[in-house]
Structure formats: structure tokens, C-alpha cells
Amino acid sequence: MKYLLLLYVDPAKEPAQNTPELGAYLGGFYAASQKMVADGALIAGEGLGPVETATSLRIRGGKVETMDGPFAETREHLGGFYLIDVPDLDAALAYAASLPTAPLGTVEVRPVMIYDDASGA
Amino acid sequence: MTTQAALEAVLRQDRGRLLAALIARCRDFSLAEEALQEAALSALTLWQRGTPANPTAWLLRVASRKAIDRLRHGQRGALVRETLERLSQFEGDAPEDIPDDRLRLIFTCCHPALEPKSQVALTLRTVCGLTTADIARAFLDAEPTMGQRLSRAKAKIAKAGIPFAVPGPEVWADRLDAVLTTAYLIFTTGYSAGPDEPRDLCAEAIFLTRLVNHLRPAEAEVEGALALMLLTHARRAARHGAGATIPPAAQDRSLWDARHVEEGRALLQSAFARRRPGPFQIKAAIADCHMADPGPDWPQITALYDVLWRMEPTPVVALNRAVALAETGDAAAALALVDSLSGVLADYQPFHAARAALLARMGRLAESHAAYDLAIRDAATAQDAAFLILARQKLPSGGQS
Numbered sequence: 239m240k241y242l243l244l245l246y247v248d249p250a251k252e253p254a255q256n257t258p259e260l261g262a263y264l265g266g267f268y269a270a271s272q273k274m275v276a277d278g279a280l281i282a283g284e285g286l287g288p289v290e291t292a293t294s295l296r297i298r299g300g301k302v303e304t305m306d307g308p309f310a311e312t313r314e315h316l317g318g319f320y321l322i323d324v325p326d327l328d329a330a331l332a333y334a335a336s337l338p339t340a341p342l343g344t345v346e347v348r349p350v351m352i353y354d355d356a357s358g359a
Numbered sequence: 360m361t362t363q364a365a366l367e368a369v370l371r372q373d374r375g376r377l378l379a380a381l382i383a384r385c386r387d388f389s390l391a392e393e394a395l396q397e398a399a400l401s402a403l404t405l406w407q408r409g410t411p412a413n414p415t416a417w418l419l420r421v422a423s424r425k426a427i428d429r430l431r432h433g434q435r436g437a438l439v440r441e442t443l444e445r446l447s448q449f450e451g452d453a454p455e456d457i458p459d460d461r462l463r464l465i466f467t468c469c470h471p472a473l474e475p476k477s478q479v480a481l482t483l484r485t486v487c488g489l490t491t492a493d494i495a496r497a498f499l500d501a502e503p504t505m506g507q508r509l510s511r512a513k514a515k516i517a518k519a520g521i522p523f524a525v526p527g528p529e530v531w532a533d534r535l536d537a538v539l540t541t542a543y544l545i546f547t548t549g550y551s552a553g554p555d556e557p558r559d560l561c562a563e564a565i566f567l568t569r570l571v572n573h574l575r576p577a578e579a580e581v582e583g584a585l586a587l588m589l590l591t592h593a594r595r596a597a598r599h600g601a602g603a604t605i606p607p608a609a610q611d612r613s614l615w616d617a618r619h620v621e622e623g624r625a626l627l628q629s630a631f632a633r634r635r636p637g638p639f640q641i642k643a644a645i646a647d648c649h650m651a652d653p654g655p656d657w658p659q660i661t662a663l664y665d666v667l668w669r670m671e672p673t674p675v676v677a678l679n680r681a682v683a684l685a686e687t688g689d690a691a692a693a694l695a696l697v698d699s700l701s702g703v704l705a706d707y708q709p710f711h712a713a714r715a716a717l718l719a720r721m722g723r724l725a726e727s728h729a730a731y732d733l734a735i736r737d738a739a740t741a742q743d744a745a746f747l748i749l750a751r752q753k754l755p756s757g758g759q760s
Contacts, residue, residue, distance in 0.1 A: 327470075
């Protein structure tokens with residue numbers, strides 16, 4: 239099954255630039271990614287630009303509304319994602335627990351919709 | 360025996376096992392339940408010519424066919440093909456020995472990706488075989504509400520890919536704890552429901568924990584949880600008198616179930632010998648100390664709460680430790696500890712009950728009276744309220760505020 243791991247974290251809790259903690263933090267993501275690659279589980283994964291760079295768009299009454307900022311104003315922001323292909327939720331949760339986001343913020347694990355299965359649609 | 364009675368006997372004994380075997384192959388709780396239901400309906404007609412030699416294997420074979428029929432009529436796809444292959448294993452000659460997949464079923468029902476209340480409901484429905492109506496009544500929910508909860512849980516298992524599996528060693532301790540916590544939640548729900556409920560959830564929880572202990576023997580915490588339930592359950596006949604709750608120290612010991620006490624103590628010994636302590640074992644040891652001869656061993660209970668506090672530093676453990684400390688004679692220190700919890704436990708009924716008793720001991724009667732009022736107002740059962748009303752009546756007249 240495919241799962242999207244959504245990495246939410248309060249940027250104020252992340253290590254600052256030019257600190258040794260930042261190296262360890264990024265190294266944690268690198269190690270987790272390497273494991274996903276070695277296991278043949280990783281489909282894609284990226285870190286996102288800071289929330290200040292987000293632009294949100296919607297169409298209301300046929301009119302495009304473009305707004306500065308993220309979809310939801312929360313303390314924890316979506317900071318990155320992994321798309322993985324693993325046998326089941328337990329395997330996905332094990333990768334989620336291996337990410338440096340887990341002790342700092344929250345990792346939301348969402349299955350990707352299955353269209354060829356009656357029970358999954 | 361009528362066909363109906365024969366069928367009911369088989370299902371009472373083997374429903375959980377049949378469901379587990381079916382779910383293991385179709386990976387779909389609802390489909391498995393519907394297929395088993397249809398097989399049972401067929402049995403009512405077909406068994407009138409004679410009950411099959413192995414009724415459980417018959418039900419598994421017919422239910423597998425029903426599930427296959429339903430799948431063939433539904434959508435096609437790779438997942439359906441795989442499922443059909445697994446089910447066809449039972450379609451011809453079902454094995455005489457049906458594989459026991461109940462441990463996998465229990466771990467799936469108690470998966471932490473499900474809400475705790477859904478874990479409890481799903482376990483009672485599938486492993487223990489309670490009806491949705493029984494479960495709804497136990498949790499004071501409307502039946503449709505409980506039905507929706509069960510449907511949502513089953514759908515989440517299917518769509519989120521919760522595996523039908525016994526977890527591996529890296530998450531074993533946490534996941535086993537989730538199973539035992541669910542079992543204990545079932546037990547405490549039955550315990551606080553009092554003696555008048557038609558369906559005994561305490562007995563269901565003991566059945567479930569016994570089953571885990573049978574399917575995965577030699578786990579210290581499983582033995583501890585089972586010991587805790589048996590020792591608590593042993594006092595069932597003694598814990599109410601004249602409509603009021605009676606604390607263990609004041610109970611008529613001749614009413615304790617000696618068989619349960621003996622089994623609980625033996626399990627606790629066995630668990631401790633494994634040298635893998637855990638909170639359920641400590642709680643069972645505390646329950647055992649409450650039943651010491653001639654009365655509760657309060658210094659030992661206090662020491663055990665110290666150990667428990669290191670494992671579970673929660674306000675409730677702190678409160679219980681303070682109550683035990685008061686019984687060793689240090690009421691002033693106990694009251695200071697209890698008062699320090701007033702912020703976090705203001706909405707916890709046992710906090711007010713404990714505080715009322717401590718204030719009475721210290722001679723602060725007006726305050727004790729007020730604390731009893733709060734405890735009586737929020738008492739979980741009429742029997743608990745009656746016990747507290749009696750205690751309040753026994754306060755010297757200075758207690759009238």
C-alpha cells in the first residue's frame with residue numbers, strides 16, 4: 239500500500255541555522271531516507287520551503303482568490319512529506335517513528351486512495 | 360437438541376475462531392461477519408437433516424463459499440483476486456483443525472490507530488461475540504451510535520491498511536500493553552456497572568485475557584493483568600452490602616471466591632518469577648496486599664505504589680499512594696499530598712472521596728462534609744453513593760456546615 243507521511247512541525251522548535259543541532263536534525267532525515275531507499279519503500283520525499291512562502295488559491299463564484307499564507311493558520315506547519323510503498327500501516331508507522339519530526343512535531347500517516355478495490359474506494 | 364440450540368452452542372464456542380480464520384483470509388471484517396451470518400442461516404435449514412460431524416469446519420467451509428460468492432459479484436481487481444485465492448483454501452475440504460488466528464484478531468482490534476473506545480467495542484463484538492446492542496448498553500450509547508462506531512472502525516482497518524498480524528518484537532511491548540489496557544477497560548466497565556447488568560463484562564475481560572495468556576503464554580504482564588482481574592473479581596460477592604459499597608478491609612472474607620484468589624496468586628507468583636516487572640503486575644500485587652490476612656498490608660501497598668509511580672507517574676497513582684500512606688498512620692502527610700493534586704483531579708470523583716475521609720481523620724469536619732457532598736454528587740454507582748452517605752452520616756455533629 240502507498241502512504242503519504244505528512245510532516246508537521248512548529249518551525250520555532252526546529253534547530254536554528256548554523257548550529258550543530260541542525261546537522262544532527264538533517265542527518266536524521268538523511269538516515270531515514272536512506273533506509274527507505276534501501277528497503278525499496280521510497281517513492282518520493284521532499285522538504286518544503288518555509289510557510290511564509292506559501293500561497294493558497296481557491297475559486298469562489300467563478301473567481302480565483304489568491305491568498306498569501308498556508309491553508310490553515312496553525313502553530314505546526316506542513317514542512318515536508320514522504321510518499322512510500324509498504325505492506326501495511328505498521329510498516330508505515332515504523333518509518334514515521336524514524337523521522338526527526340516525530341519527537342518534535344507530528345507525522346500524519348495517510349493511505350493513498352485505492353481505486354481497483356471495492357473496499358478501498 | 361434442536362438445530363437452533365446446536366448451532367448456538369457451536370457459535371458460542373467457536374464464533375471468534377471462525378471469524379478470525381475468515382478475516383485472516385478475506386481481510387475484511389464486515390465481509391467475514393456477513394458470510395458467517397449467512398452460513399449460520401444455511402445451517403438452520405441444512406442441519407435439520409442431521410448436524411455435520413464437524414460443525415465448525417462445516418461453518419468455515421460454507422462461510423468461505425459465501426464470501427467468495429459476494430466477492431465474485433462485486434468489483435474485480437488484483438486485491439480481490441488475491442483474496443479469492445486465500446479463501447478458496449477453505450472452499451473444498453476445510454481442515455479438521457481450524458487454524459487459530461484469534462491472537463492476530465485481538466491485536467488488530469486493539470490497534471492504536473483505532474480510538475480506545477472503538478478498540479473495546481470491536482474486541483467485544485468480534486472476539487467475545489457480544490451483540491452491538493449489548494455493547495451499546497454497556498457504554499450507555501444508543502445502538503445506532505455504537506453500530507456506526509463499529510462500522511467506522513472496520514472501515515478504517517480496511518482502508519488504512521491496519522495489518523491482521525501479531526506485531527513484531529520492536530513494538531511488541533507497546534502493542535501488548537494496548538491489548539491488556541483494552542481488556543482491563545472492559546473489566547473496569549463491568550466492575551463499575553455494578554452487579555445488575557445482564558451481560559457480565561468482567562467475565563468477558565477475564566475470558567479475553569485468559570485467551571491471550573493461552574495463545575501467547577509466559578508473558579509476565581499478561582499473567583499480571585489476569586491476576587489483577589481475578590483477584591478483584593474474587594471479591595465481587597463481598598463488595599456490596601445493604602445497597603452500599605464495602606471496601607476490601609471491611610468485607611466478609613468468607614464471600615471471596617477462593618478459587619479465583621488462588622488462581623490469581625499463582626499467576627502473580629509465576630509473573631514475578633519471570634523478572635520482567637510491569638504496571639499490571641504491580642497493580643495485581645496491590646490487589647493481593649488488600650486481601651492480606653488479617654487485614655490490608657498498608658506499608659507494603661505504599662511501597663508498591665512507589666514502584667508503580669516510577670512506571671506510571673500519573674495523578675491517580677499519586678492519589679492512591681497518598682490513601683495508602685494515610686492508612687499507615689501518616690494522615691497529615693497524606694492530606695498534604697492529596698491537596699497538592701486538587702488542580703489536576705478536581706473533576707475526579709475518587710479524589711473528593713479520599714480527601715473527605717482524610718479531612719475527617721484530621722478533625723476538619725466542615726471541610727470533610729463539603730468534600731463528601733462533592734463525592735456523593737459524582738459517585739459512579741448508587742452503591743458507591745450509599746457508602747459515602749453512610750460515611751458522611753458518621754461524621755461528628757461538627758460536620759454539619
